């Protein structure tokens with residue numbers, strides 16, 4: 001999968017994508033991240049990328065032409081069609097479901113707004129989808145781009161090793177994760193490690209983890225439970241958790 005990023009701060013995007021699982025996915029050519037700076041496509045001597053807003057008011061707006069020129073260069077750089085995404089607070093909330101859809105695409109382009117955003121006509125004519133990584137204000141779209149690159153990059157076939165993808169499968173089905181523990185087994189101050197995890201009974205451990213995922217989702221994010229049907233076994237486990245919890 002190829003991801004092209006339009007940003008006035010290409011180094012930030014490139015460096016964040018060079019780390020960890022995503023960096024390795026790039027080395028293995030499972031993922032390709034390219035950055036394009038609109039300033040390199042500005043035609044005036046001052047390499048202008050922003051303009052004063054029509055209608056007045058504070059702040060500046062990103063100019064159409066450098067962005068369009070960057071997008072044209074992106075399209076020209078490889079044959080596959082490009083799905084163009086604009087990161088902004090006005091976008092649809094990013095979810096794992098959306099991440100999975102994006103991860104299956106051959107190419108996406110991420111436009112990172114700065115200043116007060118980009119000229120609306122660029123969004124209308126060149127952007128396929130506007131996405132937000134959450135209901136908060138950032139100084140630019142670059143962190144959103146880094147989030148999408150990580151979430152999508154780690155889903156590329158071969159990016160995660162078996163242990164990581166096993167963890168991924170057990171948890172990614174829309175539930176919160178179960179608690180995790182490691183040595184020292186006994187810490188005097190904080191109490192113990194759940195006995196079942198030390199039992200070596202792998203069926204019981206699997207059951208306990210699933211029950212914890214279901215129970216924690218019910219306690220912390222009940223909204224996630226309404227978005228998915230539970231099979232009979234999960235429903236029974238959750239009922240058991242709820243009975244124990246409300247005792």
Ligand SMILES: CN1CCN(c2ccccc2CNc2ccc(C(N)=O)cn2)CC1
Nearest residue numbers: 088089113115117132133134137138140141
């Ligand atoms: C003071 N304004 C500066 C410009 N900005 C803006 C407006 C439009 C596009 C990009 C930006 C860059 N900021 C972003 C970007 C994304 C998110 C997100 N939630 O995904 C939050 N913020 C809005 C705020």
